[in-house]
Amino acid sequence: xxxxxxxxxGVSEDNRPLFFLNGSVRRNGFEYYISIVNESIVTWIKTWxxxxxxxxxxxxxxxxxxxxxxxxxxxxxGVL
Numbered sequence: 001x002x003x004x005x006x007x008x009x010g011v012s013e014d015n016r017p018l019f020f021l022n023g024s025v026r027r028n029g030f031e032y033y034i035s036i037v038n039e040s041i042v043t044w045i046k047t048w049x050x051x052x053x054x055x056x057x058x059x060x061x062x063x064x065x066x067x068x069x070x071x072x073x074x075x076x077x078g079v080l
């Protein structure tokens with residue numbers, strides 16, 4: 001059984017179990033949310049950078065254009 005002998009300012013002796021339950025539910029909910037976000041991030045990284053069929057291949061020819069005597073050439077400043 002948990003020991004609730006730690007003094008918590010503003011929390012009465014009767015409310016301490018509810019206080020700890022609130023923190024546990026909040027922490028578990030946050031950890032669940034982070035696990036979903038991590039799965040989404042892994043999926044995006046695989047799609048954009050690792051999968052050979054869908055990976056992004058940046059090319060300066062399709063970046064911001066700079067007009068000049070050599071024709072229209074892409075600049076590095078157009079790549080985000």
